[in-house]
Amino acid sequence: MRELTDKELLQRIQQDDVSAFETLYLRLWESLFVFAMKRLGSEDDAEDVVQEVFASLWAKRHSLQIRENFDAYLYSAVKYKVINKVAAMLQNPEKLELVRESLLPAVDNAAETLQSKELQAIVNQEVQSLPEKMREVYLLYIEQHRSVADIARVLSLSEQTVRNQLGLARTRLKKSLQHAMLLTFLC
Amino acid sequence: MDINGFEQVVERYLNGQATNEDLLLIEQWLQQTDNKEYQLTAERKKIIAARLLPRLKAITQTQTVAPESRKPLSMFPKRLVRVAAAILILITTGTLGWIFRQPLADRISPVAMNTIKAGPYEIKKVQLPDQTMVTLNTGASISFPVTYRGKQRTATVEGEAFFEIATDKHKPFIVHTPSLDVTVLGTSFVVKEQQHFATVSVITGKVKVAAAEQPLAALEAGRQVRYNKQSRKAALQPVDVEQVMAWTQHSFSFQEVPLEQVLQAIAKKWNVKLELPAVASGKEFSGDFSNNDSLDDMMAALALATGIHWEKTGTGIITITYS
Numbered sequence: 182m183r184e185l186t187d188k189e190l191l192q193r194i195q196q197d198d199v200s201a202f203e204t205l206y207l208r209l210w211e212s213l214f215v216f217a218m219k220r221l222g223s224e225d226d227a228e229d230v231v232q233e234v235f236a237s238l239w240a241k242r243h244s245l246q247i248r249e250n251f252d253a254y255l256y257s258a259v260k261y262k263v264i265n266k267v268a269a270m271l272q273n274p275e276k277l278e279l280v281r282e283s284l285l286p287a288v289d290n291a292a293e294t295l296q297s298k299e300l301q302a303i304v305n306q307e308v309q310s311l312p313e314k315m316r317e318v319y320l321l322y323i324e325q326h327r328s329v330a331d332i333a334r335v336l337s338l339s340e341q342t343v344r345n346q347l348g349l350a351r352t353r354l355k356k357s358l359q360h361a362m363l364l365t366f367l368c
Numbered sequence: 369m370d371i372n373g374f375e376q377v378v379e380r381y382l383n384g385q386a387t388n389e390d391l392l393l394i395e396q397w398l399q400q401t402d403n404k405e406y407q408l409t410a411e412r413k414k415i416i417a418a419r420l421l422p423r424l425k426a427i428t429q430t431q432t433v434a435p436e437s438r439k440p441l442s443m444f445p446k447r448l449v450r451v452a453a454a455i456l457i458l459i460t461t462g463t464l465g466w467i468f469r470q471p472l473a474d475r476i477s478p479v480a481m482n483t484i485k486a487g488p489y490e491i492k493k494v495q496l497p498d499q500t501m502v503t504l505n506t507g508a509s510i511s512f513p514v515t516y517r518g519k520q521r522t523a524t525v526e527g528e529a530f531f532e533i534a535t536d537k538h539k540p541f542i543v544h545t546p547s548l549d550v551t552v553l554g555t556s557f558v559v560k561e562q563q564h565f566a567t568v569s570v571i572t573g574k575v576k577v578a579a580a581e582q583p584l585a586a587l588e589a590g591r592q593v594r595y596n597k598q599s600r601k602a603a604l605q606p607v608d609v610e611q612v613m614a615w616t617q618h619s620f621s622f623q624e625v626p627l628e629q630v631l632q633a634i635a636k637k638w639n640v641k642l643e644l645p646a647v648a649s650g651k652e653f654s655g656d657f658s659n660n661d662s663l664d665d666m667m668a669a670l671a672l673a674t675g676i677h678w679e680k681t682g683t684g685i686i687t688i689t690y691s
Contacts, residue, residue, distance in 0.1 A: 210417070211413065214408070214416065218406055219404045219406050224416065228419060228420060232423050235427055264394065265382060268375075268378045268379065271374070280371065284374075285370075285371065287397060287401050287404075288374055289369055290397075291400050292369060292393060294396055295393060295396050317682060335680055335682060337682070
C-alpha cells in the first residue's frame with residue numbers, strides 16, 4: 182500500500198479520521214519539535230509547541246481551508262505558537278535566565294544583521310547618487326580592486342584626479358553613514 | 369535589546385500591531401536561529417516521543433469524551449503504557465518519520481540559498497558545501513543551498529559551467545539548467561545552456577541527462593549530448609574533452625594565428641568590443657597566456673609582440689590601430 186500524502190491525510194482528518202491525524206502527527210512532530218527547540222532552547226516548551234500546533238489543527242479541522250500549501254500553513258502555525266511561547270517564557274520567572282542567556286542574544290544577532298543590511302543599503306544608495314565619473318572611479322576601486330594607475334588609464338584621467346575623486350567619494354559616503362548611525366543610536 | 373524591549377515587540381506581534389521593524393526583526397530571528405547547532409539525539413527522541421504520545425491521544429479525546437471523565441482511565445499501569453508508547457513511536461517514526469523527515473524539514477525551515485555570478489570579465493571558481501568544485505564561465509551563475517541535507521544534492525546553473533562533483537554514492541548530485549537535469553554520483557562534466565541549444569559534455573565518469581522529466585541520455589566520458597530546445601530532440605556525439613574544457617584553464621595558446629583572430633578571441637574571453645582597422649594587418653601571433661593574465665596584460669603583450677597600438681575606453685571598447 183502506498184503512503185498517503187499530507188494532503189490526503191488532511192482530507193481524512195477533516196472527516197474526523199483519528200488514525201489519519203495520528204499518522205500525520207507521527208510524521209511531522211520531529212520537524213516541528215526541532216524548529217521550536219532551535220528557537221526556544223527548552224524541551225518542554227518545544228513539546229508544548231508541537232502539541233499546540235496539532236491541537237489547533239484538530240480543533241479547526243472542519244473550518245480549515247488549505248488551498249495552496251499545507252506546509253505553508255504548518256510554518257505559519259508553528260511560527261505563531263513559538264512566538265506565543267516566547268511571550269509566556271517572558272512572563273515566567275523560572276525561564277528568565279534562559280531568555281537572557283540564549284533567546285536575547287539570538288534576537289540581538291538578528292537586529293545586528295538587519296542593521297548592517299540597512300547600512301549597506303544606505304551606502305549603495307549613496308553610491309548611486311554620486312556624480313557619474315566619481316561613481317565609476319569608486320566602483321572600479323572598491324569592487325574591481327583596480328589600482329589608481331589602472332583606473333587613471335582606463336578612464337583617461339590623471340592619477341591625481343582619480344585620487345581626488347576617490348577622496349571626495351569616501352567623504353560623502355562617510356558623512357551619510359555617520360548620519361544614519363547617529364539616527365539609529367538616537368532611536 | 370533588553371527584556372522589556374523584546375517583550376514589547378512580541379506583544380505587538382501577537383496583538384497584530386507589529387511595526388515593519390518588528391516584523392523584520394522577528395523574521396530575521398526565526399531565519400537566523402535555523403543555523404543553530406542542535407541535534408535531536410536518538411535517545412532524547414525516544415524520551416520526547418514517549419512524552420508526546422499520550423498528549424496526542426488527549427487531543428482527539430477531548431472532543432469525544434465528556435469533560436468530567438477527560439482524565440484517561442487505564443487498566444494498564446502508567447509506566448507500561450509509556451513503554452508501549454515508546455515502542456510504537458519507534459516503529460512508526462522508524463519508517464514514516466524517516467522517509468518524510470528531510471523534504472518536510474526543507475519546507476518548514478528552508479535552507480538559505482547562495483547565488484554566485486561570474487562577471488562579464490571573469491571565470492570564477494566556486495566551492496559548494498559538499499566540496500564539489502564549479503568553474504563558471506563568463507556571465508554564468510549558480511544557485512545552491514548553504515548546506516546539503518536530505519537524500520540529494522542540487523544546484524541550478526545558467527550559462528556555461530564545469531562541474532567536478534565530489535563523490536558521494538548515497539547522495540546523487542543533480543544539476544538543473546533552464547532546460548536540462550543532469551544526475552551524477554561523482555564525476556566531472558561541462559554544462560552549457562545557450563539560446564537554442566543546451567549541451568552536456570562528460571569529462572570523467574558517467575551522467576544521466578533528462579529534459580522535462582523525460583530521460584534523454586546516459587553519457588560516458590568523452591561523449592556529449594546536444595539538446596535542441598525548440599524541437600526537443602537530442603543528438604549524441606563524441607567530444608574533444610580538452611577543447612570543451614579549454615576555457616576552464618583560464619589560458620590561451622596561439623600558434624601562428626592571424627592577429628585579428630587572436631584579438632577576437634581575447635575580446636570574447638573578456639567580453640569586450642573591438643574596433644579594428646578596415647584592412648587586415650597581415651600579422652601573426654604565437655604565444656600563451658597564463659591564468660593570471662588580465663585583459664590589459666594580454667593587450668600589452670600583443671602590442672609588444674606585433675607593434676600594434678591599442679586604447680581602451682571607459683565603456684570597455686578597445687580601439688586598435690596598426691602602425
